[in-house]
Amino acid sequence: MKNKILLFTFAILCVAFISGCEKDDFEEVVGVCPIVASTTPLSNALDVPLGQVITATFNEEMDPSSITSTSFTVVGVAPLTGTITYADKTATFAPTVPLLENTTYTAKITTKVKDLMGNFLQVEYVWVFSTGTILRPVVITADPINDAIAVPLNKTISATFNMAMNSSTLNSTTFKVNQGVNVVTGVITYAGSTVSFVPTSPLLPNKIYTVTITTGAKNSQDTAMAADYIWNFTTDIVPTVTITDPVNNAINVALNQTVTADFSIPMDVATINATTFTLKQGTTTIPGTVIYSGTTASFKPTNSLVLGTVYTATITNGAKSVAGTSLASDYVWSFTTIATPPAAIIINLGTAAMFGAFGGNAGVTNQGLNTVINNGSIGSTAASTLITGFHDGLVIYTETPLNVGNVTGDIFTAPPAPGTATSFATAQQGLLDANAAYLSISPASKPGGSDPNAGELGGLTLAPGVYKSASGTFKISNGDLTLDAKGDPNATWIFQTASSLTVGIAGPTGAKSIIMKNGALAKNVFWYVGSNATINGAGGGTMVGTIIANSGVTFSTAGNASQTVLNGRAISLVASVTMVNTTINVP
Structure with a gap:
């Protein structure tokens, strides 16, 4: 029995020696054999990230010197290179390059690793894992x-x-x-x-x-x-101002000048405004309207400029291109207006000057009780019967109780009575002179007229000059028209429209007027109208100037009681002049 016990003890000692695990007696093990307790990734893991660091954690502290590139390996398509470190029971393999997609890797811890007591891993630890198709950032x-x-x-x-x-x-x-x-x-x-x-x-x-x-x-x-x-x-390209009108240091600039600047590239219209485009006389800011179209910014002064005065225009670097790029710096230029007023424009009306209303060969008609021609006559080359609703002194021309018009001058027509051969001759000469005056203010005789606001004169203040409608019609509908002479007694305005002239809009408050400012005189305002003129059809308002229309002039509308005023003349070459409660003051 004693021999059997000795033999069993010897066998145990042999196993302990072979396994590297020490025994101090027959019953108790001194130290524990090392084993791999866990790994990252887990064995058979799928879709492992390409940047994965591979680790193996042991059940006890290991000898770091035993954990090397020969005892800790990772193999995929080929063996991986990497950095191997050890800390806190964990061996770490950090690949030098990321793992490959859709690849199976085999990691191995060999029996060359040992713990601090020198006990070796008893069996190689092998595990596998696979990467997947990686969703990469794009x-x-x-x-x-x-x-x-x-x-x-x-x-x-x-x-x-x-x-x-x-x-x-x-x-x-x-x-x-x-x-x-x-x-x-x-x-x-x-x-x-x-x-x-x-x-x-x-x-x-x-x-x-x-x-x-x-x-x-x-x-x-x-x-x-x-x-x-x-x-x-x-x-973007930095925008620049390529040209201005007037140019820098220009002289003799017209008093009705619209100041413009052209840019090198299209600009953001929202940045072209009264803040970024200004006009000053000294330190005084000139009021005006800023418009941008195409690549051109325009500044239209509200009032006419002053004679012999230096003005400074500025476009600030707040003006930006469509892409939002500002001018490199403010663009500043100056100009000087004309020093003396232009010579007087002489319009010879001849004998037509004495007429407050002349109805060509079609007559003159009044409807209302309050029509009066002050300081002038009326006439027509038509028969006296086509002058209706008027009297001059005691001579009555087809007046009715509802249509009474007073002419402070005379009435000139063809016979029958009260028309005479003499009055007919005067009317004929008046028509000839009116035709001559009409031609003298036409675009052919007075070229170069500008259209300040696409045919709409309402709301404008205009300096003396020639104005021609580009569309063939003039309107005064968006407010009153102001004519500013700037103290020039010879200031003359000529308005040319190939077709019609319309003053006022419908409705009880639709009447519009012309306001004369700083010495402007009614005798110096002329209207060339290619067809007909309609003056304040809703009644009321004050019109100014000598209107010479080819095909008729009409004031107000039948039934309107509001008095319509003309400080000037209403002359029609081939059609009638019609008035309803109208006052004409002949200058």
Whole structure:
């Protein structure tokens, strides 16, 4: 029996020696054999990230010197290289390069590893894991887009990814902006799935920039982009003022000048306004209206400019291109208006000057009880029967109880009585002189007229000059028209329209007037009308000037009690003149 016990003890000692586990007596083990308690990834794990660090954790502290590239290996398509470290019972294998997609890897801890007591791992520990198809980050949108042009110089450059990114991988190394070989510095931020680059200084005008996001940019799982993402854009051109009217230091500028500036590129209309486009006389700001069309900004002064005065126009760098690029600096220029008023324009009316109303060969008609011709006569080459509703002194021309018009001068017509051969001859000469005056104020005789507001004269203040409707019609409907002589007693206005003239709009408050300012005189205002003139059809209002219309002049409308006033003359060459409660004051 004693021999059997000795034999059993010897067998135990042999096993302990072979296994590396020490015994101090027959019952108790001194130390524990090392084993791998857990791994990362787990054995048979799938879809392992490509950036995975492989670890093996032991049940006890190990001898770090035994954990080497020969005792801890990882093999895929080929053996992996990596950095092996040990700490806190855990051996770590960090691959030098990311793992491959759709690849099975075998990790192995060999029996060469041992614990601090020298006990070796009894059996090699082997486990496998597989990577999958990795969803890599890609740039889905860039701002500016690739090949964008006219990009603002203060542009924030950004890129949006298809997934959340690791913000620490988005930096000046992975997000680069270059202008040629020059590196652009800036501040990089990341929010949501968008990375943004704010240049430290404004971009340069009319330059090509290249933006690169490298494969160093990784998602939140540390998966890199498959390839660099590169795009280009071209910055905007700095706008300039190419020409002005008047030019800088111009002299003898007309008092009704509209000041204009042409730009090198289209501008943002919202930035062309009374703040960015100003006109001053000294320190006094001149009121006016600013309009932008095409590439031209226009400043129309509300009132006529002053004789012999220096004006300064300014377009500030608040004016921006369509892309938002400002002028490099304020653009300033000056000009001087004419020093002396222009010579008087003489319009010879001949014998037509004595008529307050002349109805060609068609007569003159009054409807109402309050029509009066002050300081003048009326006439027509038609028979006296076509003068209706008037009397001059005691001579009555077809008046009725409801149609009474007083002519303070005389009435000149053809027979029958009270028309006479003598009055007919006077009327004929008046018509000849009216025709001559009509031709003398026509575009053929007085060319160069401007259209200040597309045929709409209402609301304007006009300096002396010749004005011609581009469309063939003139209207005074958006307010009263002001004529400003600026103290010039010879200030003359000639208005030319190939077709009609219409003053006023419908409704009880529709009457419009002409306001004379700073010495403007009714005798110096003339209207050339190619067809007919209609003056305040709703009644009321004050019209000014000598109207010479080819095909008739009409004041107010039957039934209107409001008095309509003309300070001037109403002359029609081939049609009648019709008045309803109208006062004509012949200048």
